[in-house]
Amino acid sequence: MTEYDxxxxxxxxxxxTGAAPRVADVGIxxxxxxxxxxxxxxxxxxxxxxTDRLVTPGFFDPHTHLDAxxxxxxxxxxxxxxxxTSVVLGNCGVTFAPCPPDGASxxxxxxxxxxxxxxxxILGGLPWDWDGYDEYLRTIDGLPKGVNVGGMVGHCAxxxxxxxxxxxxxxxxQPTDAEVTRMQAAIDAAIEGGAxxxxxxxxxxxxxxxxxxxxxxFAKHQELFDLCEPLRRRGVGVFESAARFGxxxxxxxxxxxxEGEVRFMGELSRHTGRPVTxxxxxxxxxxxxxRRVLDWSADEVRAxxxxxxxxxxxxxxxxxxxxxxxxxxxxxxxxxRDLDLQGxxxxxxxxxxxxxxxxxxxxxxxxxxxxxxxxxxxxxxxxEYDGSTSLLALSxxxxxxxxxxxxxxxxxxxxxxxxxxxxxxxLVDGIVTMITDPNSVLGLxxxxxxxxxxxxxxxxxxxxxxxVRDVGLLSLPxxxxxxxxxxxxxxxxxxxxxxxxxAYADLNVIDLESLAIPVPEYxxxxxGGAGRWVQxxxxxxxxxxxxxxxxxxxxxxxxxxxHLMTT
Numbered sequence: 001m002t003e004y005d006x007x008x009x010x011x012x013x014x015x016x017t018g019a020a021p022r023v024a025d026v027g028i029x030x031x032x033x034x035x036x037x038x039x040x041x042x043x044x045x046x047x048x049x050x051t052d053r054l055v056t057p058g059f060f061d062p063h064t065h066l067d068a069x070x071x072x073x074x075x076x077x078x079x080x081x082x083x084x085t086s087v088v089l090g091n092c093g094v095t096f097a098p099c100p101p102d103g104a105s106x107x108x109x110x111x112x113x114x115x116x117x118x119x120x121x122i123l124g125g126l127p128w129d130w131d132g133y134d135e136y137l138r139t140i141d142g143l144p145k146g147v148n149v150g151g152m153v154g155h156c157a158x159x160x161x162x163x164x165x166x167x168x169x170x171x172x173x174q175p176t177d178a179e180v181t182r183m184q185a186a187i188d189a190a191i192e193g194g195a196x197x198x199x200x201x202x203x204x205x206x207x208x209x210x211x212x213x214x215x216x217x218f219a220k221h222q223e224l225f226d227l228c229e230p231l232r233r234r235g236v237g238v239f240e241s242a243a244r245f246g247x248x249x250x251x252x253x254x255x256x257x258x259e260g261e262v263r264f265m266g267e268l269s270r271h272t273g274r275p276v277t278x279x280x281x282x283x284x285x286x287x288x289x290x291r292r293v294l295d296w297s298a299d300e301v302r303a304x305x306x307x308x309x310x311x312x313x314x315x316x317x318x319x320x321x322x323x324x325x326x327x328x329x330x331x332x333x334x335x336x337r338d339l340d341l342q343g344x345x346x347x348x349x350x351x352x353x354x355x356x357x358x359x360x361x362x363x364x365x366x367x368x369x370x371x372x373x374x375x376x377x378x379x380x381x382x383x384e385y386d387g388s389t390s391l392l393a394l395s396x397x398x399x400x401x402x403x404x405x406x407x408x409x410x411x412x413x414x415x416x417x418x419x420x421x422x423x424x425x426x427l428v429d430g431i432v433t434m435i436t437d438p439n440s441v442l443g444l445x446x447x448x449x450x451x452x453x454x455x456x457x458x459x460x461x462x463x464x465x466x467x468v469r470d471v472g473l474l475s476l477p478x479x480x481x482x483x484x485x486x487x488x489x490x491x492x493x494x495x496x497x498x499x500x501x502x503a504y505a506d507l508n509v510i511d512l513e514s515l516a517i518p519v520p521e522y523x524x525x526x527x528g529g530a531g532r533w534v535q536x537x538x539x540x541x542x543x544x545x546x547x548x549x550x551x552x553x554x555x556x557x558x559x560x561x562x563h564l565m566t567t
Contacts, residue, residue, distance in 0.1 A: 004044040005029050011050025015499040016057040016484035018477045028505040031546035050509050057484040057497045058085025058506030059460045065115045065449035071126040074146045074560045078457035079447050081536045085506040085545045086148040092242040093201035095154030097136035098161040098186050104128045106165055113208045115449035118530045125527040134193020145562030146550050153190035155200035158183050159215040168215035180226050188230035194566030196491050197238035204247050221264050232272035236567040243278040246289035259296055266300025275306040282430035294437050311434040312444035313463050314383050317420035318453050319533055322410040323522035327366035332356045341415045348411040364401025376420045378413035381519045418519040442482050451532035455520040461537045465515040505547035515539030
């Protein structure tokens with residue numbers, strides 16, 4: 001009888017704790033790591049040669065919206081291509097449970113409005129055989145999953161479940177004592193059933209199709225204290241917020257309402273004894289806000305709170321291209337929508353039809369400032385774009401109108417060229433500040449959400465290839481720790497995110513020098529033929545989940561060994 005099911009031999013182990021890398025073999029039996037040693041026997045059922053490769057824990061993604069997609073896509077793509085082995089659902093307060101028998105369409109519409117996932121896709125891709133969030137988790141547990149999945153129960157769903165949809169949306173309506181008790185019970189059942197915590201949305205940007213903010217946006221602080229009582233009493237779980245920072249209701253240049261939001265979260269953390277994490281970006285229109293939030297968070301941490309600003313480690317971009325969401329309009333452009341990508345390229349190859357597209361845009365300008373539309377690339381993605389790669393600059397260099405440049409590059413790249421508009425995290429120096437802040441946690445990939453506009457599952461690959469390998473902002477041990485044990489342990493998953501005996505065998509074998517990010521592609525592979533952006537990676541030899549090879553050189557093996565992660 002062999003001692004190991006798999007041995008990963010001769011790799012440089014970066015164990016996720018921040019410790020120095022070392023060459024070692026990793027022995028796996030079942031779903032656990034059973035040995036990390038200089039030389040293990042060679043009689044394993046399967047040996048993976050990791051010579052000249054890194055061996056790291058699988059990456060932990062704390063901010064996804066795969067709540068629906070995991071119902072039909074066991075890989076959770078695009079996370080599968082970027083070394084991610086564990087994902088958290090239920091962010092920003094929007095979840096599919098608790099759900100009354102007639103509530104599926106309401107919650108699907110809410111997710112569509114907030115996270116840009118088609119409601120018809122959601123309704124057709126899930127069984128909707130639950131009421132409480134604990135029952136939703138049981139459904140997820142029964143699905144074949146290539147990745148580990150855990151979820152937080154959402155305030156929006158809880159509020160609408162107890163108060164009714166219309167009442168829950170009224171910004172003036174606060175819950176009665178009886179309603180608070182019922183909401184607490186729903187959250188308590190969710191936590192008992194394994195939910196990783198409670199999430200809410202407080203940002204004014206999360207709106208329904210009719211312009212109203214989602215349930216809970218205007219909840220009083222006392223309501224949130226009351227709803228976190230099950231977390232306090234049980235001593236488990238995370239509170240997560242899509243926070244309201246620097247938005248238009250703020251008072252004056254000192255951001256006093258933003259400060260109040262941070263102080264409230266600090267008080268909530270100290271009261272419950274639980275960690276609080278919240279979304280944080282920088283923005284050119286409020287360049288001081290993020291820095292103040294970090295400083296106020298540090299104050300609260302010194303006073304005993306556990307506050308973890310959750311940050312995206314690169315610019316957030318809206319994707320534009322011939323494949324989807326092109327930045328020009330008119331009858332000829334509209335007719336392209338009826339064609340697939342090859343059909344659109346064929347139009348550009350026809351001189352007369354191509355000229356019609358150019359001539360139709362009278363001033364030659366796109367639907368946003370051409371100096372703010374940048375070429376990301378048509379093979380590998382260049383997230384370090386600058387003014388020289390803007391549509392305006394490239395058109396001026398070529399002596400063309402912007403529309404002529406867009407069409408030419410689309411034709412030359414066979415439709416693969418992708419352009420981006422920097423939507424959030426405009427300040428690169430601010431990104432560095434956020435990454436190096438001692439309280440921040442890396443996340444906000446948003447996989448499963450805004451699928452027609454963004455694609456940021458590749459943030460993990462970007463951290464390793466850019467901030468670790470190319471720039472050296474983070475050391476290799478620290479970069480890996482920030483992607484693995486740091487977020488995993490925040491969510492109570494102490495046996496994930498580390499390479500040690502007894503831990504789950506979630507592992508990556510990585511060729512660091514070859515690590516690269518291709519430009520996104522637009523594919524029509526959602527239920528009902530709905531489209532979305534996806535983004536693959538280069539440089540991942542193998543990704544293992546619970547001791548099974550999940551991805552092999554970018555190809556899904558069919559193994560679905562993912563677990564439901566619970567508190």
